[in-house]
Each structure stands twice: as C-alpha cells, then as structure tokens.
Amino acid sequence: MKTKQISVFIENRVGRLASVARVLKEEGIDIRAISMADAPDFGIFRIVVEDTERARAALKRNGFVTEVNHVIAVEVEDRPGGLSDVLEVFAEHGLNVEYMYAFLTERSGRAIIFFRFEDTDRAVEVLQAAGVPLVWGERLWGSVR
C-alpha cells in the first residue's frame, strides 16, 4: 500500500542534477515519478522507480547521499475537483501532508498523486477506511508506465 521513494541530496551547483540522471541512465533505470525540492543552497531530488535497491546502490556508488522512505500513491479522478475531494478527506482526519507530486496518466483518465505524510502508516489506515483509492505495486507500475 506504500511506495518506496529515493531522496537524493543535491548541492546547488551546475550539473549535479544531470549527474544523478546520468547515473540512473547508465544503470538502465526508468524513472516513474520525479520531484525536486529546492532550497537556496541545496536541493532534495525525489524519485520513484521500480527497482529501488538497484537505483539506490548505483547512486551510492557514485557518491550521492540518499534516503529511502515511503510515500502513498493515491488515484485521483482527472476532473475538476478530483484533488479537492481527496484533500478534504485528509483534512477531516487530521492528516498533515509534508509534500506531494503528481502524475497524470493518459490511459486511465486518472491522476496518480504521491503524498508524503508525517505518519505514513496511520495515513494508510485512515485513507483505506475512508475509501480513498490507493495504488501500489504492479498496479501502480501499470499506471505510470
């Protein structure tokens, strides 16, 4: 029900993002989802890939500092109000979103949004009980491929 993401520490310097991408390319890793948070002098680059361990090992081998943690992928209807409906549920249940990033998938008419919560396990429980459609594993890869 949860999805692993890799966070990479990136110095705010020309070419660093390109280096991360190059490592993943050389390792033959397909990036499924991507986000970049930036601060004045560093950034946090977040990716979702199928083979988390292999991607992480390749990054570490190339000197990058990484962390693997969990996000929750929520299927949101691709229509006006789709995101709002889901966020209302979070608010009702007091779930605080740390950050999020979204992907639209053409085929399903649905969007996949990755949410990072303070307490991932509690978020999974609450969202399942509230009937919010979560996606993970093969279904997720099927949607984002």
Place this chain on the structure above:
Amino acid sequence: MTIWNPTRECMPRDDLRALQLERLRATLERVYQRVPLYRRRFQEAGVPPSSIGSLEDVRRLPFLTKQDMRDHFPYGLFAVPMRDVVRVHASSGTTGRPTAVGYTRNDLELWAEAMARLVVAAGVTAEDVAHVAFGYGLFTGAFGLHYALERVGATVLPVSGGNTRRQVEIMQYFGSTALVCTPSYALHIAEVMEEMGVPRESLRLRLGLFGAEPWSEGMRREIEARLGIFATDNYGLSELIGPGISGECRERCGLHINEDLFLPEIVDPETLEPLPEGCLGELVLTSLGKEAFPVVRYRTRDITRLTYEPCACGRTTARMERVTGRTDDMLIVRGVNVFPSQIESVLLEIEGTEPHYQIVLTRDGSLDDMEVQVEVSERVFADEARKLYALREHIAHRLSTVLGISVRVKLVEPRAIQRSEGKAKRVIDNRPKV
C-alpha cells in the same frame, strides 16, 4: 613630533641593552621560581637563570608555544597568586580551550604605558576624540587601546564593534577624530558612510589606528583617501599582552617595538635557529616586565624582519616590518584568529556530522566573509528540508559561538570538498592578497 616616553623610546642602544638584560634576568628568575613548566623546561635544557649572562644567551632557552598555553589553560602559567590578578583576557582557541592571560595592577600600568607610546607615535594628542570600534570583551584589542588613550588625555568613546550606521552617527554627534579598529572595518565604515550620503568632510576624523589583521599599502592608501585620515599600523598579541608590542610612528617605516618591555628575536621557522638582522623569519618575543603572565621565547608564528637602524623620528628602538604571513595555519578573519582545527572540533561534537569541511574566505566589499562547507553524510541526511535547515543553523550557531565571529554554513555533497594528495585542502582564501 611628540614622544611619550623619550627616556625609554630614545635610549642609547647600549643602555637599552643593559636594561633589557637586567629585566630578562629578573623575568627568568621569576618564572623559574613560580611556574613549574618553565622550571622543568629550563632544567631539562640545562639553562638555569643564573647561566644567562648576556642577551644573546636567550637563544639557549626553550621556546613557548600556543599549545603550551592551551595545555596549561586557564591559570597554569600564571606567576602570581590569583589575589594579585586584577584582570583576565582570553583569545579564541579550540572548543572550550582558549588561552588566558592574567594581569596584575602593575601589568595594567605597563600595558597602558606601552600602548600610550604607540598612540602618541601615531599622532594622538589630548585634543583627540578617540573612537574605539574594537569589541569590548575578553579580547584584548578594545581595552588595550582604551586605557592608553585615556592615559594620553584623549577623550575616549568606547563604542565597541558592530552596527556601522550607528558608528557613523556617533562620529557625527561626538566629532570623533581618531578611529581605532581593524583596517577592513575602517573600509567598511567608509562604504557605509557613502551609502548614508555622509561626506567625509562632514566628519572631524583625522587619524586611524589600525591593527589585529594584516593589511597592505594599497589598502592604507584607500582608507586614507576615503576617510581623509592618516593611518598607522600597530601590532600585538593577546598571548603576550594584547596591542602594545609595536606600532608605526609618523615616518611609517616599520613598527617600533617597545623593546624595554619586549625582547624580539627572529628565528628560522624550520630550524628555529636565530637569523641575522634584516632576514625574514618568525618573530619570537620575551616579556621583560610583566608579573602575572611572564612569557619567555613565545613563538608568535608571525613572519616579519627587524631593523635596528635609527629612525628619523628619533626613537632608537628596533622596528619590525609589517607582518606578512604566518608559519602555521591560523587565519585572521575580521580581526579574529581562527584555526581550522576549531571547526573540526565543532563538527566532531555534533552528532552525525563528519569532520569533512572546507573554509572559503572571500571579501564582500571590505569585510571578510567566512563560509564553512560541511559534507552531508547518510547519517544526517533527511528527506525533509527543514531538518537540514535546522542542522545547518545548529552548526552555524556552534561555530559562531566558538570562533566569536558569524559564520555561514553551506551543506555540500560528500567528496564535493577537494581532496589533494589524500589530504583535504581545508582553506580556500579568495580574499585579495596583502
């Protein structure tokens, strides 16, 4: 041209040398009797004070280093009981271990006298309004100048450091005529004056007494032009007494050393052998009158050369060239001494950080800027930016506390910091060369 103490400053050299020898022997006797470290070292070297019969014999005595002072921090090298100590100053050191210096009432007298000669040599008179912009505190700079300026009858404004706009306003209100600070701060004041639209003609400034960091002739010309003053250099170090060791006269051809109070030598920093007059080497100093904290053969790590030629001003004392470098890795940032090892020890005490760092020094306008780049390890990396911010602020706060100057911290990727021949290059100094 006024000389504060012609008896001492213009003494025939033979008389001066006789006085130095007499005071040297008294100093050696004092430390031998009262400070265990000196006693042990003199015994190990086989040079009891009684064996010192000439000034040249001082070369047979062992050196004292900054590390010795740290090892005996805070009071281990004091030569009087604490009840006789009326003041303590300290310089920065590694975490929790600065070096401390004590003063008896007589030492404070000696200090004010030594510095009074230098402020008069720089042109200060009882008519002057002296604006002291050194920070008042454990550092010696402000107090050293303060009491000397009072002694010569100047009106002292103990402004302390920081808040440059206010400094300019105070100069306007009080009609400051002599500015006392680091040369880079003087330039910064000039810049702020320009920003504020304060023309130099609206101030009464006429003299600048600068010290605590190296500066060039070019910088002197710039300060003089922008502030409309006559600028001189003075030299001292807190391990000896503070400012008051030497200073320029109006001729500005070297800094006159208060030789009756401090015996200078120049040694080869590698072999530690004495070097002849005129050779560039490391300055070694011995105090010749201090009671609480006498110092014998202190290795200053400062590189300079000496001349004993008479000066046109009439003083007969030795002159040292402006300090042009260091024989260790000490940095001077905004007038404050910084050792890279201090940064290392701060990082080591912060959970999870690696002692992989680099210091990048630049000059922003006229002020030094210090950035410490710290490598982020997996142990401290968190997916949340606010945790990294908190870490960065924590490191910056600790560094500022230990070093006594504000420091910017930048988090960098591992191995982003250059390693050269397996040994990290710790300091990138991009400031204009002196």
